[in-house]
Amino acid sequence: MTAPVMAADFSELKLEGVTRNFGKSAALTDLSLTVKRGEFVALLGPSGGGKSTALNCLAGLLPLSAGTISLDDRRVDHLAPEQRGFGMVFQNYALFPHLTVRGNVAFGLQMRRISKPEIERQVTAALALVQLSAHADKHPGQLSGGQQQRVAIARAVVVEPPIVLMDEPLSNLDAKLRHEMRGEMRRLHQELGLTTIYVTHDQEEALSLADRLVVLSEGRVQQIGTPEEIYLRPVNSFVADFVGYRNLLPMTIDGVDPTTGQLTMSGAGVQLRADPRVNGPLTGPVTVAMRPDDLVVGQIDGNQIDATVESVEYQGRDFEMQVRTQADIRLFLRTTQRLSIGEPVAIGIGPDRLVVYPADAASTVGASAQPLREREAV
Template sequence: MELAGLERAFGAYRALDGLDLTVERGEFIALLGPSGCGKSTALNCIAGLLPLTGGAILLDGKPIHELAPEERGFGMVFQSYALFPHMTIRKNVGFGLAMQGVPKAEAEARIDAALDLVRLKSQGDKLPGQLSGGQQQRVAIARAIVIRPPLVLMDEPLSNLDAKLRLEMRAEIRAIHEAIGSTTIYVTHDQDEALSLADRIVVMANGVIRQVGTPEELYERPNHVDVADFMGFRTRILGRVTADGSMVELPGGRLALPAARGLRAGTPVTVSVRPEDFVASKGEARGGDGLTGTVRSIEYRGRAWFGSAALPDGTLVYFRADSTLPQGAPVILAPDPARTLIFEETGR
């Protein structure tokens, strides 16, 4: 499938602004980004639920963006399950087959196979309201795949489940994807979901694609401050390369960072660091050994303490500590230089 210059406007607001993306057959793609970035809009345009205002959608080289949703033959899994409450599980799963006019014997066999795949074969005669949230979502997946679609679209299907169920369902969704061999496009705002499920991740912001890559590429080498933010680099500090080009001047101190080498003196930058790579200790920074901040909050998370501290200009830094630190105490905040990213012009 190819998205070529995809555009979708709502009046003057451009929800999608020229998306270009090629999805390979059998690939699992995650669209990742914050609320309002355009990822669900893109999915609804692919599904045919929203018309384009520009660009094209091609499947096997043929334009499909003017086809009705039912003519595209895609499977869709919604956040809210969207099951028919008055129909049994079997009838819910077989609804698409009935609409396609599939003969009854074949339909029954395909329903059995789909329910078996999602481990719900014994629940076929129940109503949706008699199942748990995780089971209902598996029914929705079975309904999407039973029609043997070339493409399965999933719009944040795990967001209504508790943490334990989300972890279990991740593994099931990936296993189902491998079993049926269909292409999957999966919308999420959860970086862990995207990292664990996808072959490639598409990070979106403000209706455009910021970066496309494998989970490892995006986690280790984000090329934009928005991508870094979604890959766990919570701290974003505005600064400037020093006059001699050897350090970065930041609120609360100076840091010698390898990533700044080669930048011209005076360049405005954004420094991004993950919490686990920003270590806090008692005291005040001296001579470039870190930044001075004030502890705002701290909590214990098993093997370490994690918290936030304010720099002199109010910027929040998210850190790790080996022991608890009192609120309001001055701390030295020292990032791992090798795992600190720098983006010119705040990355925008």
């Protein structure tokens, strides 16, 4: 058996122009990314966005159509999966049902022909780390979903891999377990100093776990940034929509108020003001993005959208509502006020809570595009 690359002391993982085609169809195009040792990077996007393809290319399960993958100055994209030595945690856990918990965790070490005393020591430590010592002699079928996931994580980290790859590992768990396991994932990442590449379609999961996010759509990078950057400054309306800006209005910039410096915009049957940091007037069609949580019942600083309530869902502490504007555009908002279906309502939003994009930035590829509120006008 060829020895794996055991570069636990590597400085960075570098992907340059990584591309994967299936026939004439491109599943992943020109992914370039540098991951520092100890970093937690989440690949985030909808189904078919290319995130699992990227992970499989990293793991060696799919050959590259173009590009390179390197650990520091050593290329690994030509190596077989077992030679790369990466840890892998799958969506379906992929545990051996006929082996005990201890046997599953020990499997990778046995394949590397490590001595039995050392295997025992490392497996015992790994099970203690994931708090499964008391279940060492059980089989996977005797464990809960969360416990099986812990076994899969212990199996991946016990071999002390340079990088751990995780493919939607929490998607099969219920909401309560997912929340609990997110905390465990982060704890293990920090305690072990792991370098983690994590695939998910859940933006809340990605925001809570990752040091940086890579947002993908149709095989192309839309934005790379910290959770705060992605959440507060999405670079285009696709990213905005994906991270919670569910309300998108087509509008036109009329100018800049000389007194307040606010953008004045009209369209979709309404007039709005926004607070971008810009110098000089801007004109032209734009997309205006708004979070449901930022919309309130009532006018704010002159921003008012007249609508009619279409649906109301009780969410415990508040209500999630859908309303339809006079221009027949559906908007979503959350409010503590109980309103009735068919009731007319005035909706407001603060000028500082609007994100404004050029209309042609709806599907901009790459991290260079900036919303108008975050760039200077030329």
